[in-house]
Amino acid sequence: MEERTTEVVFKKETVGKLLSLFFKDEKTKVSGDAVILMAEMLKIFVEEAARRSQKQAAAEDCDVVDIEHFEKILPQLYNSNFKISSTLLSHFLPVPNIQIAADLNALKK
Amino acid sequence: MDEDFSLHQRLKAALHFTVGRLCEDIGGDGGKRFNKEVLAAIAETTYRQCGLFHSHLRHAKRTTVNSEDVKLVARRSTALYNHITRRSEELASTNQEQKERRKKNTGKRKSEDEETSVKRNKM
Numbered sequence: 421m422e423e424r425t426t427e428v429v430f431k432k433e434t435v436g437k438l439l440s441l442f443f444k445d446e447k448t449k450v451s452g453d454a455v456i457l458m459a460e461m462l463k464i465f466v467e468e469a470a471r472r473s474q475k476q477a478a479a480e481d482c483d484v485v486d487i488e489h490f491e492k493i494l495p496q497l498y499n500s501n502f503k504i505s506s507t508l509l510s511h512f513l514p515v516p517n518i519q520i521a522a523d524l525n526a527l528k529k
Numbered sequence: 530m531d532e533d534f535s536l537h538q539r540l541k542a543a544l545h546f547t548v549g550r551l552c553e554d555i556g557g558d559g560g561k562r563f564n565k566e567v568l569a570a571i572a573e574t575t576y577r578q579c580g581l582f583h584s585h586l587r588h589a590k591r592t593t594v595n596s597e598d599v600k601l602v603a604r605r606s607t608a609l610y611n612h613i614t615r616r617s618e619e620l621a622s623t624n625q626e627q628k629e630r631r632k633k634n635t636g637k638r639k640s641e642d643e644e645t646s647v648k649r650n651k652m
Contacts, residue, residue, distance in 0.1 A: 428550045434543040435579075439594075441536060442583035450586075450594045453620045457599040458582060460616055462544075463551065464609065465578050469571050470552050474559040485556070485563045487570050494574075501606040502578070 430459040469497055544579075545572040596620070 436455040443450070450458070470485075472493040477485040548571050556562035563571075582602055589598040596617045603613040 424554065428547065428554060430547050431543065434540060434547075437536070438540045438544070438576075438579050439583060439586075441533065441540065442580060443587070443594075444533070446587060448587065448589075448592055448594060451596065453596045453617065453624070454594050454599045456620060457596055457613055457617055458579075460613065461582065461599070461603060461609070462575055462579065464612070466548055466551050466571060466575055467555065469574065470555045470563065471559065473563070473567065473571075474555065474561050477561050478559075483561060485561050485567055487564075487567045490567050490570050501609045502581075 428463075430462050432456060432459060435459040435462065465502060468501060469493070472497055541572070541576050544576055545569070548572040548575060 432452075432455050435458050436450065439450045439455065439458060469490065473485050473490040476489040476493050477483075480489070482489070545568070549568055552563045552568055552571065585602045586594050586598055589595075600610065600613055600617060603610045
């Protein structure tokens, strides 16, 4: 695999447009620096999600990281760096609520 | 409404592209690659995370969201907060440097203009 010469980041334009779209009805703007910081947060989010999923795959002795590994680490991901309330969690995650509840219960033990 | 939908789709695709590249690097690092399905799932979740960030940011009372507001969102985790604060300080000092450079150049230009006008007067 070729070595990258530049760092992979979320483009400022993409993040800016996305945030503007979410804020559309509120007429709120986002400063240039805030967009850069947001892009950074999203990058960290992806990196954490990816690395945790990879570790999960390793724990299961799998050669390829797949969606099941990712789904398993989601509750941990949110509980660590990206803490949000459980109601928001269930609203936004692509996994069924039952699974999340079970995972969260397992974490509490 | 349809316009918004297709714009969301295009931006999602842009996110997906970067997610793919980030995971490609991590795949190489950790010796385990990510399949297409999981990349799509991570990209989708990242898009939703953006929505989550938005729902936190909208509580800023001003019309323009700034760095301080983003730092507040990050404060839920010490490590993340420290990282983002450092990055924010880097940006602030870069901005400061740029401002000072611009001032210097404006100052230079002003004195050059003065020289030119003095020369013209002499002629």
